[in-house]
């Protein structure tokens with residue numbers, strides 16, 4: 001005789017992970033989740049379908065919520081710990097990776113570059129308004145012929161008197177065409193340096209990249225620099241060499257370690273709810289062993305990914321997190337998130353391919369997340385180098 005169904009346990013409650021968070025971390029998470037569900041989730045499928053987001057309005061909403069540069073100290077930033085920032089990324093990416101991308105690029109790439117490497121004047125000028133979402137920032141490192149290997153960049157900055165003159169093209173730049181300021185990395189006689197390029201500077205344009213099948217609720221653009229003349233104080237004084245941009249990327253990758261799990265969690269919640277409601281062969285889809293095997297495997301991976309993210313967050317808060325550890329987190333959590341999204345899609349059958357449900361949207365978005373901030377192959381090579389002492393990049 002079959003027993004009657006008991007109350008279902010949420011996949012993340014299986015491992016009682018919430019008990020590892022502080023009250024403050026749980027509160028921040030609840031605030032971001034409630035705001036994301038109220039203000040973003042109802043619109044996101046429409047933005048994705050149109051391939052358009054009201055970026056300026058979104059930035060103000062996110063600034064009001066306090067998530068832009070939230071882990072930075074001073075200059076209007078909230079100064080939370082890294083775990084709280086990770087949890088906020090998770091809640092935003094549970095809605096859409098594009099929204100988390102806006103926040104990551106603004107806070108962990110553009111704002112962090114200025115906060116870490118900028119002059120006092122640059123910080124005072126840009127950071128408070130960026131934290132409030134009044135100014136949007138972007139981060140231009142990738143070029144058409146230099147992605148995984150940013151050392152191959154061609155964009156250059158040459159001295160002309162005390163000015164700098166920049167030439168080159170950046171590609172795949174999140175927030176590019178809506179940004180008020182672009183952090184542009186360029187080759188100089190003195191190695192790679194970062195420059196703050198305000199929108200509207202003569203010779204600078206940012207055409208949007210269209211026809212994307214992934215991250216459609218996010219602005220992606222090219223940055224074109226044709227004899228862009230900047231004053232001497234446009235350069236970030238504290239960053240010299242590729243370690244400048246690579247350090248910023250490490251910050252953003254940390255957010256992805258948590259964020260990707262938000263997309264996975266949302267897929268799993270959808271799949272469980274769908275499987276419980278859907279009748280196939282006269283029984284609930286959730287009651288079949290094959291379905292339960294899928295749900296169990298996915299929940300195990302989600303829980304393990306969450307424990308890994310939390311561990312890395314605690315290391316970051318203790319000032320001990322290494323780039324190799326961030327690579328472990330990014331590689332594992334994005335790889336598992338995309339596998340979960342695809343598996344959930346199967347549970348939803350034909351309904352899974354529509355925008356009525358979030359699963360294929362998340363799966364498609366995670367294709368970009370797998371590629372940006374270091375591809376999965378590049379993170380494997382980083383870990384391989386740590387394990388063997390041999391670098392296999394080139």
Ligand SMILES: Cc1cc2nc3c(=O)[nH]c(=O)nc-3n(C[C@H](O)[C@H](O)[C@H](O)COP(=O)(O)OP(=O)(O)OC[C@H]3O[C@@H](n4cnc5c(N)ncnc54)[C@H](O)[C@@H]3O)c2cc1C
Nearest residue numbers: 139140141142147148172173174215368372373375377393
């Ligand atoms: C939606 C989106 C938003 C983005 N936003 C930004 C942004 O805001 N700012 C920014 O600067 N960039 C951004 N990027 C760019 C992103 O960081 C790059 O796409 C990424 O670094 C990979 O570079 P690539 O696309 O040129 O691929 P490539 O570097 O050409 O790689 C192609 C393939 O080769 C593999 N590969 C590379 N090196 C090796 C190796 N040594 N051994 C074996 N395989 C290797 C890669 O893993 C990949 O599978 C964005 C990308 C996307 C899709």
